[in-house]
Structures are given as C-alpha cells and as structure tokens.
Amino acid sequence: MLEAIILSVIAASTPLLLAAAGELVVERSGVLNLGVEGMMIMGAACGFAGAYVSGSTLVGAFCGALAGVALSSIFALLTQGLAVNQVATGLALTILGVGLSGLIGAGFVGDRIDPVPQLNLPFLTGIPGIGRIVFGQDAFVYVSIALVIGIWLFLYRTRAGLVLRAVGDNQTSAHALGYPVLRIRVLAIFFGGACAGLAGAFLPLAYTPFFIPGMTAGRGWIALALVVFASWRPGRLVAGAYLFGAVTILQLHAQALGLGIPSQLMSSLPYLATVIVLVLISRARSTAGSAAPASLGMVFVPDR
Amino acid sequence: MQLVLERRAERSTIAAIASPLIAIALTLITMSVLFAILGKNPIAALGVYFIEPLTDAYSLEEIAVKATPLVLIGVGLSFCYIANVWNIGAEGQFLAGAVTGSWLAVHTNGMGVGHWVLPAMLLLGALGGALYALIPAICKVRFGASEILTSLMLVYVADLGMDYLVRGPWRDPHGLNFPTTAEFDPVATVPTLIDGSRLHAGAIVALLVVMLATVVLGRTIMGFEIRLIGAAPKAARFSGFNADKLVLLTFAISGALAGLAGIIEVAGPVGHLQPGISPGYGFTAIIVAFLGRLNPVGILIAGLFLALTFIGGESAQISMKIPLDLTKVFQGILLFFVLACDSLIVFRIRILNPFWKPVHANA
Numbered sequence: 001m002l003e004a005i006i007l008s009v010i011a012a013s014t015p016l017l018l019a020a021a022g023e024l025v026v027e028r029s030g031v032l033n034l035g036v037e038g039m040m041i042m043g044a045a046c047g048f049a050g051a052y053v054s055g056s057t058l059v060g061a062f063c064g065a066l067a068g069v070a071l072s073s074i075f076a077l078l079t080q081g082l083a084v085n086q087v088a089t090g091l092a093l094t095i096l097g098v099g100l101s102g103l104i105g106a107g108f109v110g111d112r113i114d115p116v117p118q119l120n121l122p123f124l125t126g127i128p129g130i131g132r133i134v135f136g137q138d139a140f141v142y143v144s145i146a147l148v149i150g151i152w153l154f155l156y157r158t159r160a161g162l163v164l165r166a167v168g169d170n171q172t173s174a175h176a177l178g179y180p181v182l183r184i185r186v187l188a189i190f191f192g193g194a195c196a197g198l199a200g201a202f203l204p205l206a207y208t209p210f211f212i213p214g215m216t217a218g219r220g221w222i223a224l225a226l227v228v229f230a231s232w233r234p235g236r237l238v239a240g241a242y243l244f245g246a247v248t249i250l251q252l253h254a255q256a257l258g259l260g261i262p263s264q265l266m267s268s269l270p271y272l273a274t275v276i277v278l279v280l281i282s283r284a285r286s287t288a289g290s291a292a293p294a295s296l297g298m299v300f301v302p303d304r
Numbered sequence: 305m306q307l308v309l310e311r312r313a314e315r316s317t318i319a320a321i322a323s324p325l326i327a328i329a330l331t332l333i334t335m336s337v338l339f340a341i342l343g344k345n346p347i348a349a350l351g352v353y354f355i356e357p358l359t360d361a362y363s364l365e366e367i368a369v370k371a372t373p374l375v376l377i378g379v380g381l382s383f384c385y386i387a388n389v390w391n392i393g394a395e396g397q398f399l400a401g402a403v404t405g406s407w408l409a410v411h412t413n414g415m416g417v418g419h420w421v422l423p424a425m426l427l428l429g430a431l432g433g434a435l436y437a438l439i440p441a442i443c444k445v446r447f448g449a450s451e452i453l454t455s456l457m458l459v460y461v462a463d464l465g466m467d468y469l470v471r472g473p474w475r476d477p478h479g480l481n482f483p484t485t486a487e488f489d490p491v492a493t494v495p496t497l498i499d500g501s502r503l504h505a506g507a508i509v510a511l512l513v514v515m516l517a518t519v520v521l522g523r524t525i526m527g528f529e530i531r532l533i534g535a536a537p538k539a540a541r542f543s544g545f546n547a548d549k550l551v552l553l554t555f556a557i558s559g560a561l562a563g564l565a566g567i568i569e570v571a572g573p574v575g576h577l578q579p580g581i582s583p584g585y586g587f588t589a590i591i592v593a594f595l596g597r598l599n600p601v602g603i604l605i606a607g608l609f610l611a612l613t614f615i616g617g618e619s620a621q622i623s624m625k626i627p628l629d630l631t632k633v634f635q636g637i638l639l640f641f642v643l644a645c646d647s648l649i650v651f652r653i654r655i656l657n658p659f660w661k662p663v664h665a666n667a
Contacts, residue, residue: 034452074640082647083309087390087452089643091590096636102629213629218460225453264468271460274453275443282448301309301651 005249006133010141011207013245015040015199015216017144019223020230020237021151022195027227028155029188030168030295034090035075036196037220038097039068043200045101048108048211051204057116061140061201068197069190071097076189080182083299094220102213109211116140116206140202145238147195152234164188168293171300181300196220218271225274229281231291247273309651319649324595324602327641328609334637344624352623353616363619365503367611369573373398373565373582375510375607377589379517380561382598384554386521388534391555393440393455394562395586396462397433401563402570403466404432406577409492410474410485421492425567433563434556436462441555445548451555459586467579474577484578494572506568510604513561517600530554562586583614584632591639594646610635 019036026033046067051060075093078084116138119125124135155161167174167184175181199219204211222244230236251266285291335353336346357363377394384391391397405425412421440455467483476486494504521527533540533550541547565585570577592610596603617631 078640078644078647081309082644083651084643084647088590088594089640091392092636092639092643095587095591095639096633099629099632099634099636103627103633106627106629218457221453221456225457228450228453262468262472264464264471268461268464271457274457275439275449278449278454279443279447282443282450285448301311 003129003132005253008252009242009245009249010133010137011245012248013241014141014144015202015207015219016223016226016244017238017241018140018147018199018202019196019220020226020241021144021147021234022192022199023223024227024230024232024234024237025151025155025164025195026188026192027296028168028232028293029164029185030171030293030298030300031079031185031189032086032090032297033072033075033079033093033189033192034087034224035071035093035097035220036192036223037216037218038094039071039193039196040097040200040203040220040223041101041214041216042067042071042097042104043197044203044215045105045108045200045211047197047201048111048113048204049104051113052108052111057113057205060113060205061116061198064201064205065194065197068193068195068200070193072189072193072196075193076186079299080186080189083301085299086297098214105211105213109213112210113205115209138206140198140206143198148234148238155234165293168295171295171298175300175302181302185300196223199223222270222274225278228292229277231281231285232293233291244270244273308654309647310654312650312652315649316652319645320597323645323649324597324606324642327595327638327645330641330645331634331638334641335634338630338633339626342626342630344626349620349624349626352620352626354612356619357612357615363615365498365501366615367608368507369502369504369611370614371604371607371611372504372506372510372572373569373585374589374592374610375604376506376513376565376568377558377562377586378592378596378603378607379513379600380558381589381593382517382596382600382603383521383530383557385593386534386598387530387550387554388537389551389554390452391437391440391455391558392452392590393437393457393459393586394558394589395582395584396455396459397437397559397562398566398569398582398586399459399462399466400436400559400566401429401433402566402577402581403462403469404563405429405567406474406485406488406570409488409571410577412492413486413489417489417491419491421489422494422571425492425571426564429567430560430564433566434560436563437555437559438552441552445551451551463579466577470577470579476576482578485576487576488571492571493575494568502573504568504572506572509564509568510607514600514604521600526553562589588635591635591642594639595642597646 019040023036043064047060047064050063051057071093075089078089079086118136118138121135125131155165163179164184167179167181171181200216203215226237226240229240248270251269255263255266332350339346339349357367377398381391381394405428408421408425408428439458440451443449443454444451470485471483474485476484494506497503497505529545529550533545533547569581574581588610592603592606596606613631613634617628620626621628
C-alpha cells in the first residue's frame with residue numbers, strides 16, 4: 001500500500017519537476033515565460049502523435065520536446081526580438097498551445113499506446129520495499145532527477161551558468177561587460193520549451209496511455225508556482241515538486257476512501273495549496289529579501 | 305545584416321491606429337495557410353468565418369449576445385492592465401459572479417417574488433466577482449504573492465466549486481439527475497430586447513459600462529492615477545499615490561465586471577446555472593482587452609470582432625467540418641500579432657548593415 005502510494009506520488013511529481021526545472025533556468029536568465037501550460041499541452045499532443053505514428057515512445061518524447069521548443073521560439077521572437085511584454089506573450093502562448101493541441105490531438109482521441117517501459121534490473125528491482133521505487137521507474141523519472149542535478153552543476157559550477165545568472169540579475173551590467181544578453185536568453189527560452197514539452201509528453205506516454213484534450217489541467221501553472229516556491233534554487237525544486245505530487249495523490253486516495261467530503265473540494269486542493277504556499281513563501285521572503293532574479297520579466301533593448 | 309529595435313522619439317500615432325488592423329490582416333493570412341493545410345478552400349473558409357455571420361439577422365443577434373460578456377470582462381481587465389496589474393483569473397471571477405447571483409434565483413425559485421429579484425441578483429453577481437478578485441489582490445498587497453499565479457489558480461477552484469453546487473445542493477430535483485439548477489423564474493431572468501430573439505438587456509448594460517469606463521479612465525482623478533501608475537510607477541509613488549490601493553481597486557473593478565458578466569450570462573441566454581456556461585470568455589477577454597488597445601471603445605469593437613470568430617467558428621464546424629479548436633488557434637495567433645504590432649508603436653525596426661556605419665552618434 002505504502003509502496004503503491006510512493007510510486008504514484010513519483011509519477012504525479014515528475015511532469016511538474018521537468019517543467020519547473022526548465023522554467024527555473026528561463027527565469028534565472030531574467031525571462032518570465034508564462035506559456036508553460038501551452039508548451040506542455042502541445043508536448044502532450046505532439047508526443048502522443050509521434051509515439052502513436054512511429055510506435056516508439058522515444059520518438060514521442062522527442063516530438064514532445066520539439067513541439068515545446070517550436071512554441072517557445074515564437075515567445076523568444078516576440079519578447080527578445082520585438083521587446084514585447086512577457087506576461088501578455090506568455091498568456092498568448094498558452095491560448096495558442098491549448099487550441100493547437102486540440103487540433104492536433106483531435107485525430108488521436110480514443111487511441112491507446114503502450115506506455116513507456118519501466119526499468120527492470122535482475123536483482124535490484126526485486127528488493128522488497130525500495131526496489132521498485134529506486135530501480136523500477138520509467139526513463140522520464142531518471143531524466144527529471146538527472147536534469148535537476150545537471151542544472152545545479154551548470155548554474156553553480158560552470159562559467160556559462162554564472163554568466164546566465166548575471167544576465168538575469170543585472171541585464172545592463174551583463175550587457176556592458178559584453179555578454180550577449182538576448183542570445184543567452186533565447187537559448188534559455190528554448191531549453192525551457194524543451195523541458196515543458198517533455199513534461200507534457202510524459203502525461204500521455206507514461207502517466208495515462210492515451211491523450212485527452214486539456215489533460216495538463218493546470219500543471220504548467222503549478223510548475224510556475226513551484227519555481228517561486230523553490231526560491232529559484234534547483235534543490236528546493238525537487239522537494240516542492242514531490243510535495244505537490246503528494247498533495248495530488250493523497251487527495252485522490254482520500255476521495256476513494258469516501259470521507260463524506262465533496263470530491264470537488266478534494267480536487268481543488270492542489271490549486272488551493274498553490275495559493276497558500278505562494279502566500280507563505282512570499283510572506284517569509286518579504287522579511288528576508290527577495291530571491292527572485294532582479295531583472296525578471298524586464299524588457300531589454302540593447303543600446304549601442 | 306542584423307535587425308535591431310530603436311526606440312522612437314515619441315509614440316507613433318499612425319502605427320497606433322494601424323497596428324490592430326495590420327495584426328488582423330496578418331492573422332487572416334496565417335489562417336488562410338492553416339485552412340489550406342487542413343485541406344479547405346481558404347477563401348470559402350474565411351467567408352464562412354467572417355462574412356456569412358454578418359449576413360443574417362439571427363447571427364448578428366448571436367454576435368451581440370456573445371460580445372456582451374467579452375466586452376464587460378474586457379473593459380474590467382483593461383483597468384488592471386493599464387495599471388500594470390495582472391489579473392488573468394477573470395474566468396474564475398465570471399463563475400463566482402454567476403454562482404453568487406444564482407444563489408438568490410435558486411432560493412427564491414417558484415416563490416412568486418417581485419421584480420426586485422433581478423437587480424438584486426446582478427448586484428450580488430458583481431459583488432461576488434469583486435470579492436473573489438480581491439483574494440489574489442489581498443494576497444499581493446499583504447504578502448507579495450504573484451497575482452498572476454494566484455488569480456489563475458482560483459479559476460480551477462471556482463470551476464470545481466460551481467460543479468459541486470449544481471451536482472449537489474442546488475441540483476434541480478426534477479432535472480432527471482442532470483447537473484443543473486432549475487430554470488430561473490421569469491422575474492429572475494434578464495429580459496430580451498426583441499420578442500422571440502436571444503438578444504437581451506445585458507447588451508445595453510455592456511454599452512453603458514463602455515461609456516462609464518471611458519469617462520472614468522479619461523476624465524477622473526482615479527482614471528489618471530490608474531494610468532500614471534502603469535506608465536510611470538516611480539513618478540506615481542513620488543506624487544504620493546497609494547500603489548496597494550490601486551491594486552485592490554483595479555482587481556475589484558475587473559472582478560465586479562466579470563461577475564456581472566457571469567450572472568448576466570446565466571440569467572440571460574442560459575436561464576439556469578450549469579457547468580460549461582463559459583466557452584472561456586474570461587480568457588478570450590484578455591485578447592479583447594489588448595486588441596482594443598486597453599481603450600473602452602476599442603474593446604467594444606474588439607469584443608464584437610472576437611464574438612464574430614465564435615459564431616463563424618461554429619458555422620464553419622457545421623458547414624465545412626472545420627474543428628472548433630481552430631477558433632482558439634485563431635485567437636492565440638491574433639494576440640501574438642497584436643502584441644508584435646504594438647511593439648512598432650514604441651520602436652522602429654532598423655536593418656543594420658555591417659559595411660555601413662551611421663555618421664551620427666547614437667547617444
């Protein structure tokens with residue numbers, strides 16, 4: 001029972017972690033891309049389409065990530081190329097993504113695929129208790145953990161990561177030092193798009209073996225909140241994502257137990273928890289000073 | 305060769321007027337390509353989308369019916385966006401208003417009450433929407449929580465809350481178990497303007513709101529404060545304007561108008577509370593606000609135009625089997641082009657030639 005719950009918590013947390021990890025890098029470069037939900041749902045539709053047509057979940061995951069990058073390139077063109085307001089552009093990206101995914105996914109509603117295979121090591125996976133949890137996950141789970149470690153190493157242990165943080169914290173100084181602010185941000189936006197697309201692809205490829213329009217159900221927005229929750233630090237992101245995954249799964253189990261609480265109230269718990277967590281984090285921050293990248297969301301037009 | 309942006313000395317008036325028109329033209333071109341990809345004749349499809357609804361009386365009325373909530377919500381959102389406050393949860397405030405207004409209709413159903421019911425419902429709807437919008441606003445001014453994320457999260461909560469009510473305590477006992485309240489009494493419904501049509505008095509309310517908003521934004525101190533805090537937050541702070549107060553105020557105004565739109569929709573064309581009363585009005589209204597250049601009259605025109613896409617999309621689905629989702633794609637693309645073209649009002653695009661250096665120094 002406990003093992004089953006932990007397994008389902010990991011499955012519920014993985015898409016949040018993937019999408020939030022990408023957005024964390026984007027925001028660290030000083031860009032606020034609110035289009036995560038749109039890129040995720042496009043990743044879900046294209047990921048499923050790719051896997052269904054090719055018969056390979058790997059191709060599907062690749063298609064999902066590619067769809068995320070394609071959408072994010074529109075965002076990059078507008079916000080970096082044309083200096084358009086990032087909040088409004090991100091919203092437009094979500095509206096477009098929801099519509100396009102419906103259009104692409106319409107032909108695949110009702111189809112099923114074989115879900116991503118799970119790791120099965122001869123001896124290790126069989127260890128009672130922790131075997132399935134540590135050695136029996138699908139590739140997405142391992143990729144998400146590796147991604148967070150990679151991002152941490154990149155941000156804090158490489159020169160390129162330092163430059164990216166500098167661009168996000170003070171765009172004018174970074175520009176004056178000769179760093180290509182816009183180019184760095186565009187690359188970060190592409191990376192965020194790929195992560196969001198991959199996170200979306202996880203849903204029809206591993207979570208449920210079929211595609212439903214709107215299946216992301218606000219996960220992209222929760223991922224955005226997670227970045228704030230994590231104070232823009234990769235390590236805390238893991239804790240946050242698993243906490244939210246746990247809330248989602250526990251409310252499902254509570255619904256199944258039938259405690260007499262309206263199911264709608266339970267279903268709204270992840271969203272309410274997001275609001276409450278944002279309030280608590282922001283309140284704590286107001287005394288300790290903001291952790292947000294100082295140039296977050298600001299338009300940058302290089303002077304020459 | 306490189307494209308660079310250069311800030312114009314002053315905002316270009318020509319670009320300000322031309323920008324929405326260029327955006328619409330570019331969107332139509334993109335749509336033609338999309339139609340062609342879907343294997344439909346672009347000219348015929350555009351005709352069904354944008355011309356046909358304008359040719360018969362029924363569709364014209366339907367456009368006004370659909371434009372009513374879009375304009376009401378869009379005008380409210382423009383207050384927020386002018387002040388650089390980001391309320392993106394209008395869909396939730398729309399539902400909250402629909403629920404609080406319906407509360408009275410459900411509880412007075414069949415009791416033969418007087419004509420005070422409808423005005424009271426509209427008032428309750430606006431109040432409900434405003435209070436619901438104040439949650440993210442208070443979270444922002446009191447705790448510094450991002451209003452973008454909190455207002456959006458509350459959309460899901462409102463949706464589930466309404467779902468609970470119509471499936472649980474408010475369900476019509478004679479409704480064959482359908483998740484809906486009983487039909488509202490005639491005194492609790494918004495009267496139609498023409499007998500036998502769906503065009504209702506809510507359209508008049510929307511027009512009044514547009515006029516009122518024009519006056520408030522253009523001719524009052526409050527409107528000036530809202531515009532100044534958005535355009536020059538530092539100057540506004542030095543003049544002693546209270547930024548927190550303006551966040552609460554703009555959220556309350558947009559929430560009230562979204563709530564009013566919600567109860568008008570329920571008590572008007574729908575006639576009862578049920579899930580799915582909104583095809584995303586709260587989100588489409590964001591596009592309406594920007595397409596209308598955050599100007600009440602512009603929003604009225606933009607609301608009518610986007611209502612046209614809803615009607616056109618429905619008839620294109622029926623007559624040409626074009627998927628309904630294409631309307632959302634259209635709306636998203638339109639918002640992109642509107643935002644991109646708006647950039648040309650403030651900036652000018654220059655093509656840099658690396659072999660030719662400008663003589664004047666750009667200070």
